[in-house]
Structures are given as structure tokens and as C-alpha cells.
Amino acid sequence: MAVLTGLEPAGVWKYFEELSNIPRGSYHEKAASDYCVAFAKAHGLEVWQDQAWNIMMVKEASEGYEDAEPIILQGHLDMVCEKKPGCSIDFEKDGLKLAIDGDNVYAEGTTLGGDDGIAVAYALALLDDESIPHPRLEVIFTTSEEVGMEGASALDPSVLRGHTMINLDSEGEGVLLAGCAGGCHMQVNLPLKRETVTGIFATLKVDGLKGGHSGTEINKGRANANQLLGQVLTALAEKVPYHLVTLAGGLKDNAITREAEAQLVFASREAAAEAEKVAAAKGKVFRENCKETDAGVTVTLTVEGEETAAAMTAESAAKVRALLIRIPNGVVRMNPDIPTLVQTSLNVGIMTCEDSLLNLQYTVRSSVGDEKEKLIQEITTIAEEEGASIERNGEYPAWEYQKDSPLRAKMMRIYEEMFGKIPTVEVIHAGLECGILSTKIPNLDCVSIGPNIYEIHTTEEHMSISSVQRMWNYLVEIVKTK
Numbered sequence: 001m002a003v004l005t006g007l008e009p010a011g012v013w014k015y016f017e018e019l020s021n022i023p024r025g026s027y028h029e030k031a032a033s034d035y036c037v038a039f040a041k042a043h044g045l046e047v048w049q050d051q052a053w054n055i056m057m058v059k060e061a062s063e064g065y066e067d068a069e070p071i072i073l074q075g076h077l078d079m080v081c082e083k084k085p086g087c088s089i090d091f092e093k094d095g096l097k098l099a100i101d102g103d104n105v106y107a108e109g110t111t112l113g114g115d116d117g118i119a120v121a122y123a124l125a126l127l128d129d130e131s132i133p134h135p136r137l138e139v140i141f142t143t144s145e146e147v148g149m150e151g152a153s154a155l156d157p158s159v160l161r162g163h164t165m166i167n168l169d170s171e172g173e174g175v176l177l178a179g180c181a182g183g184c185h186m187q188v189n190l191p192l193k194r195e196t197v198t199g200i201f202a203t204l205k206v207d208g209l210k211g212g213h214s215g216t217e218i219n220k221g222r223a224n225a226n227q228l229l230g231q232v233l234t235a236l237a238e239k240v241p242y243h244l245v246t247l248a249g250g251l252k253d254n255a256i257t258r259e260a261e262a263q264l265v266f267a268s269r270e271a272a273a274e275a276e277k278v279a280a281a282k283g284k285v286f287r288e289n290c291k292e293t294d295a296g297v298t299v300t301l302t303v304e305g306e307e308t309a310a311a312m313t314a315e316s317a318a319k320v321r322a323l324l325i326r327i328p329n330g331v332v333r334m335n336p337d338i339p340t341l342v343q344t345s346l347n348v349g350i351m352t353c354e355d356s357l358l359n360l361q362y363t364v365r366s367s368v369g370d371e372k373e374k375l376i377q378e379i380t381t382i383a384e385e386e387g388a389s390i391e392r393n394g395e396y397p398a399w400e401y402q403k404d405s406p407l408r409a410k411m412m413r414i415y416e417e418m419f420g421k422i423p424t425v426e427v428i429h430a431g432l433e434c435g436i437l438s439t440k441i442p443n444l445d446c447v448s449i450g451p452n453i454y455e456i457h458t459t460e461e462h463m464s465i466s467s468v469q470r471m472w473n474y475l476v477e478i479v480k481t482k
Helices: 010-020 030-042 114-128 150-154 225-239 269-289 314-326 369-385 406-419 434-440 465-480
Strands: 046-049 055-059 071-076 098-101 104-107 137-142 164-167 175-180 182-191 194-207 243-249 260-266 298-312 330-334 342-353 357-366 389-396 424-428 445-448 462-464
Touching (some): 010 114, 114 137, 150 389, 164 406, 175 406, 182 369, 194 225, 225 243, 225 314, 243 314, 260 298, 298 314, 314 357, 357 369, 369 389, 462 465
Parallel strands (some): 071 164, 175 424
Antiparallel strands (some): 055 137, 098 104, 104 462, 182 357, 182 389, 243 260
16 A cells, blocks of 8 residues: 555645655656656646656646636656665665655655655646646646756747746745746866875764755755865864875755765874864864754764775865865855845855865855856856866756736735735745746746745655645645636
8 A cells, every 4th residue: 555545635645656656866857757748648638758858748728717827837857865874775766665754744764855746746636636627737847957957948848828837846835936046056176196105094974964955944054064074174184194085975966965074094093093082072063063053963083994095195185175165155145135035155065086086066056146156256266276177057047036926916815815814925045947937938927836845855854744735725726716
């Protein structure tokens, strides 16, 4: 029996569970895309699947709604794939292990993929339900959203007729999103030189952090493991000589890194023992500084035996430390007119090290174009000073707030009628595909909504069952109301 059987709305949870059984990490969405094609064909719907595996499908208006404005429903197929240490799930082969805890659905040992599997489930359930009167429904499911909105950038929506769109990629019930920041992805590439060394091998690890989404949760002040590792390596270099062999941290550039580690070689066990004290002291400082945001942070140095390794030269190691320390991370500026809104930020989400290259991957976000460019130039200047090169890609535009929005006015009215309170209208710092789609669909009137999903992009992600039902009822009412 399916885990979510018995939950309401039944159709939504049915499709959410079916989708959760299909691996759909970014760049691996073909099976999920094919699943949507099969759904459309089984329901007699028009469907288009492009080379990027984006999906568009159409359900014609029901009787009495032929002259109503079409509604576009939009979400993305891919999910952020994070798992806890020891979790055996292979995200390219295995489905998720869904479970229920009170009012919440979660996945055992991994991210849940509520972002944005719930959008797909809502849309499919709506297309499947013949009892709901509706205008022409046009559904867009994009791919590779979590790695730069590449699917939306490749999409050609010219076959669609609608200019009114409900984006279903939000995580807060009672909030109507009406704008978002633009951004881009940056890579800092530092060439490395190596030399053969022999000594006491040790592994330095920073973990126990909460992580989270680098857009929606960057304002919470959570620590980034890659940056903390740089601080520990710098503190060690000031007190105990060592050779740096390699270092790594993070899997997604739009996720705040939860853990990072480095391999070091010390001249003697005495030096390694001294390094353990320095690492422990830094851990204590981090716990004090992060007690409100990352109380579980730990710094450990595990000393092993004598080994011979190809370590970075002292000059290369110094450049690595400098990049991690000098390039800013987190919130750069808050919006001067909306004190709670982050205006500009960046996040070092991935750090990898090969024999001859260190690669740091950043997500840069800002709702102000000039400010974004200034931050990119700052990163570029620091990188070039340390002998690194820059790659810039995956740019997406800001979704600008529209003062006059008939869709938003309608949705506000319906929400107040249904729930007895006025919804909050917000502009957010995270990126949404609405900005890209606004450049492709003329005069697009768009609002983004969704149920309560917590700790997205982390292994603690969970989604409220009761909120999913309330937001389903809300979505149905929006669709029914001419």
C-alpha cells in the first residue's frame, strides 16, 4: 500500500507519491518528464515535450468557461538531492522513502522534493478531476530549475494562449509572491601546484550545520560550512604548520553548505595534537557565535597514520585560504525600503578540489541589477588577485513587482472570503521562473503560491498535510472563479 493513501486531497497525494518514486534530480528529469507525457496521453490532453524535457499540456475549458481567460499553472520537475550520512539512496536510481509524522510528510534520510513536487501534484490532480469547472488550463513543468532555471530558459511557450499564470513554487501558506530577485551562477577556478610530502595524515571536518535554501533562508544568518572551514584552515596556519592535500563541501550552489572537510598532513604527531586543540577551540567559538542559528556545529580533527601524499604547495594552499576568507558570503545588503527583504547576497554552495584545480561555485542574487554587477566585479577582482579565473553563467532576470495585477486582486479577494483574513503580498530574494517566463509570454500577470514547506533543500525538509489541503481548496476556488 502507498504510504500516503488516506491523506486528503487524495488526488494530490497520489500524484505526489507517484512522482516521489521517480528519480528527478536536476539534469536527471527525463523519467519524470516521460511520466507526465504518459499522464497527458492517458487523459486525452494535448502535450509537448521539448529537448530539455520541459512539459506543456493543455486541457480545454469546461462548459460555460469557453470565453474565460486561460490559466497557466507552472512548476518544475527537478528537486534538490541531499541525503544524510549513511543514507543508501542513489538519487539517480532510487525513489524517495516517504513517511508521515503527525501533520507532516517527509522523506527518510533525504530531501523531500516538496520543492517543487507539490506543484506537479497539484496540477495533475486538477487536470484529472472532471468535477472541477475551469477555463482552458495550460500547464508548464520545467526542468533544471534548481541549477539555474535552464529549462525555463530553453522553453518556447508560443503554443500557449494564456497571459495569466499561477506559479506553484512557493513555500508559505497565506503569502502571495509578486516579485523576486534576479541572479546568476559563478565559478571561481584556482590552478593548484603540488609537491610530494610525508607526515601524519588527518581529516578536518566542519559539520552539524542546518543549511537551507540560499535564497529564502539566507536572511536567517545560518553559517556556511565551506566558509567556516576556511576560517579553521587559516587559524591552523597561524599556529601549526601543515600541508593541505584536498578539501570539499556542498552539493548544490543554491543550498547553504551543511558540512565540509579537508585532508591535511602534519610534520609530527605533536604538531597534529596541537592542531586538534586549535580545531577544538574554533569549534567552541563557532558554537558560541552560531548558537541562535547553528547550535549543533562541530569542528573535528581526526588524526590517522603516517602517509605520503601529493599536497598543495604552500603558495597554492595560501591562495585557497585567501579565497575562502576574502570572498564575502551571505547577506550583502538588505533592502532600504523593506527592512525584512534581502536585496543582495551570495552563497558558496559547492567546493571541489582536483589534482590541479580548486573549484568554488557561487549563487549571486540581487533585485538591483547594478548591485549584482558590483558584487560580481568584487568577486572577480579578488579571484584574479589570487590567480583564479571566473566563469559566469545561468543568469536569470528579476521578476519585477507589478502595481496593478488583476490576478493578484482576484486571489486576494478569494483568500479573504475563504479564510477570513487578508493574505500577505511579498517580494522575495529567492529566484523564481516567473522572471524568465515574463520575458517569453507578453503581458504576463503572475502570482506565486504554495503550501507550508519547511527546511527546503535540507534533509529535514517536511511539508504540512493540512496546509496542502487548504491550498488545494484555494487553488480550486481560483480556477472555478471567472
